[in-house]
Amino acid sequence: MDGSAIDKQIEELTEHAIKAGSRLILLDFDGTLVDFTTDPVTTRPSKELLELLEKLASGPQNQLIIISGRKQDEIDRLVGHLPIDILAEHGAFIRENSHWKTLLNCSTDWKDEVQSVMEKYKEITSGSFIEEKIYSLAWHYRKSQPGTGEANAKAMIRELDKIVSEQHIKILRGKKVVEIIGENINKGVATQYLINRNKYDFILAIGDDITDEDMFRILINNSHAFTVKIGKGDTFARYRLNNNQQVMHLLKRLQIALN
Numbered sequence: 001m002d003g004s005a006i007d008k009q010i011e012e013l014t015e016h017a018i019k020a021g022s023r024l025i026l027l028d029f030d031g032t033l034v035d036f037t038t039d040p041v042t043t044r045p046s047k048e049l050l051e052l053l054e055k056l057a058s059g060p061q062n063q064l065i066i067i068s069g070r071k072q073d074e075i076d077r078l079v080g081h082l083p084i085d086i087l088a089e090h091g092a093f094i095r096e097n098s099h100w101k102t103l104l105n106c107s108t109d110w111k112d113e114v115q116s117v118m119e120k121y122k123e124i125t126s127g128s129f130i131e132e133k134i135y136s137l138a139w140h141y142r143k144s145q146p147g148t149g150e151a152n153a154k155a156m157i158r159e160l161d162k163i164v165s166e167q168h169i170k171i172l173r174g175k176k177v178v179e180i181i182g183e184n185i186n187k188g189v190a191t192q193y194l195i196n197r198n199k200y201d202f203i204l205a206i207g208d209d210i211t212d213e214d215m216f217r218i219l220i221n222n223s224h225a226f227t228v229k230i231g232k233g234d235t236f237a238r239y240r241l242n243n244n245q246q247v248m249h250l251l252k253r254l255q256i257a258l259n
């Protein structure tokens with residue numbers, strides 16, 4: 001998308017935001033606010049980004065929330081000092097008024113069986129690793145050779161299909177990650193919970209990955225909602241920006257306009 005089309009979208013979103021009296025801003029973290037880097041451990045939000053989020057969140061009519069797939073302690077480490085509510089593990093946990101609580105849960109009986117399959121693929125895929133969260137297991141291969149990573153991901157999914165069909169779990173196929181998670185846990189259900197907490201006349205939801213589509217889908221018939229997909233690919237979102245720098249432009253524009 002060229003620059004003028006991007007500017008037009010940013011202006012349109014800003015106009016809607018200005019007119020609203022109560023705003024909900026839902027932001028995914030990785031790939032949306034920060035670049036999708038090869039190592040999630042070394043990812044750090046810039047000082048500029050943190051200051052911008054803090055300013056936006058401080059507006060009394062703005063409720064800014066980060067909704068991430070990361071574990072609670074990890075997302076806390078990155079943005080925890082901000083005066084905002086945070087969702088972790090794709091909506092399973094919420095930090096509301098500074099306290100973490102479970103929002104959605106599931107059985108974890110399936111973990112050992114799934115882990116043993118993932119271990120096998122970890123062995124044969126150099127650079128890949130397993131991440132254990134409370135309600136999910138994720139096999140990441142962003143540091144592996146692309147061809148090998150994709151092929152082994154497909155083979156692993158075929159093997160996991162049987163376990164998945166027998167348990168209340170599902171496969172999330174994100175960017176360079178295969179994640180197994182409780183079937184009821186998704187950003188859409190979490191978004192519905194957030195919408196129900198208050199009355200908003202402007203809802204902005206931004207995300208880059210497949211898990212964000214649940215959030216976009218739940219908002220599809222909401223006339224106050226503006227959904228933004230980052231990057232290429234099919235989406236339920238109404239708007240699209242190319243990368244996290246353009247998200248920064250949008251947030252900066254909003255911050256200036258709403259002050």
Ligand SMILES: [Mg+2]
Nearest residue numbers: 028030031209
């Ligand atoms: Mg993301």
